[in-house]
Amino acid sequence: MDAVIIWFENPMQHDTARLVDGLHSGDPEILDSLIEIYQHRLFRYLLSITGSRPMAQDLFQETWLRVLERGRQYRSQWKFEVWLFSIARHLVIDEARRKKGTSLQELMDPEAGTGFQPVADSPSPFEEMSAGEEGQRVMRFLSRIPAAYREVLALRFQDELALEEIATIVHAPLSTVKSRLYRGLEALRRLMEVEQE
Amino acid sequence: MSAESHERAQQLITKAQVEGIRVDERDWLDDHLTSCPECATAADALTAAVQSLRTLSHPATPELVRQTRLAIRVRAEQLRGTRSGWTPLWIATALSSISMILTTSYVWQAFGWVGRVSHIPTIVWQVGFLMWWFLPATVLAAAAAWRNRLTESNWGHR
Numbered sequence: 001m002d003a004v005i006i007w008f009e010n011p012m013q014h015d016t017a018r019l020v021d022g023l024h025s026g027d028p029e030i031l032d033s034l035i036e037i038y039q040h041r042l043f044r045y046l047l048s049i050t051g052s053r054p055m056a057q058d059l060f061q062e063t064w065l066r067v068l069e070r071g072r073q074y075r076s077q078w079k080f081e082v083w084l085f086s087i088a089r090h091l092v093i094d095e096a097r098r099k100k101g102t103s104l105q106e107l108m109d110p111e112a113g114t115g116f117q118p119v120a121d122s123p124s125p126f127e128e129m130s131a132g133e134e135g136q137r138v139m140r141f142l143s144r145i146p147a148a149y150r151e152v153l154a155l156r157f158q159d160e161l162a163l164e165e166i167a168t169i170v171h172a173p174l175s176t177v178k179s180r181l182y183r184g185l186e187a188l189r190r191l192m193e194v195e196q197e
Numbered sequence: 198m199s200a201e202s203h204e205r206a207q208q209l210i211t212k213a214q215v216e217g218i219r220v221d222e223r224d225w226l227d228d229h230l231t232s233c234p235e236c237a238t239a240a241d242a243l244t245a246a247v248q249s250l251r252t253l254s255h256p257a258t259p260e261l262v263r264q265t266r267l268a269i270r271v272r273a274e275q276l277r278g279t280r281s282g283w284t285p286l287w288i289a290t291a292l293s294s295i296s297m298i299l300t301t302s303y304v305w306q307a308f309g310w311v312g313r314v315s316h317i318p319t320i321v322w323q324v325g326f327l328m329w330w331f332l333p334a335t336v337l338a339a340a341a342a343w344r345n346r347l348t349e350s351n352w353g354h355r
Contacts, residue, residue: 028273032266043257060257061265065272138249156215157250163216181215188246189211189239 016076023071048154063088141191149184206236293333
């Protein structure tokens, strides 16, 4: 187990074949190691899209189960976190459709509103998500911008993914990803300006 | 300072965060920000927002991770059971197929001989032969259906 974690922690010694073998054979040890590495990033991503802690928790578990079940489909040329986030995203969309009858377009259409809304009274999961006062302020703003923008902002600035990787996850052209990032940052900046005034 | 300059500065401030800017664009922006407090404030605000995004953290709780790992173990066990359960069926299918191919002509002759000796109408022993021919496939299909029902039932009780 320790050896597996060390292997994952050292990017220079990644043995992709081992990861692929582990996923293809449904090896729980490999899954344990992957959970160890990606747990916080995945949970943060789910929370940033859904804005709901219970939903993020359900989907967190469901995502890892899906990784186990679909492990045979994983290919060595794929970056694992991109595949992981793609699975998580599909589950979020399925859940939204199931609960609200919302279509993919409606859910991720910036013009259609903010998508998932934080439903808690106070503090919202977004506010809890932040450590300090400044963080709480930013998360309050984030909760007011469309889910499609929140998603790319999280992937870009929290998970530090490349624009091309984000495009793969959200199944959108690069230009759309850039556009959402620009608009998301612009929306964030304006909200901050309004508060300052 | 022209409105175009401010607009360009605002665009470059955002572009720098999203995809990066060229060296000449960076130089121009730095010059502009030095002489434009308004744009400098906007740049600082955006940098602060992005910085806040980068430092936000909300870890998955240990309990959630523990439950997830447990669920993974249970599911992995079920998957292993399901996959290994199919192995005998696949082997049986392969063996019966080979056996059928090798013995069909002999069995056909045997059915014909029994038909003639017993004075059974040709159509009857031929139907009998067909039933014999399809018997292994029918049994295997029934076994597969039974396994599927069993698996679904197990999932229903999960």
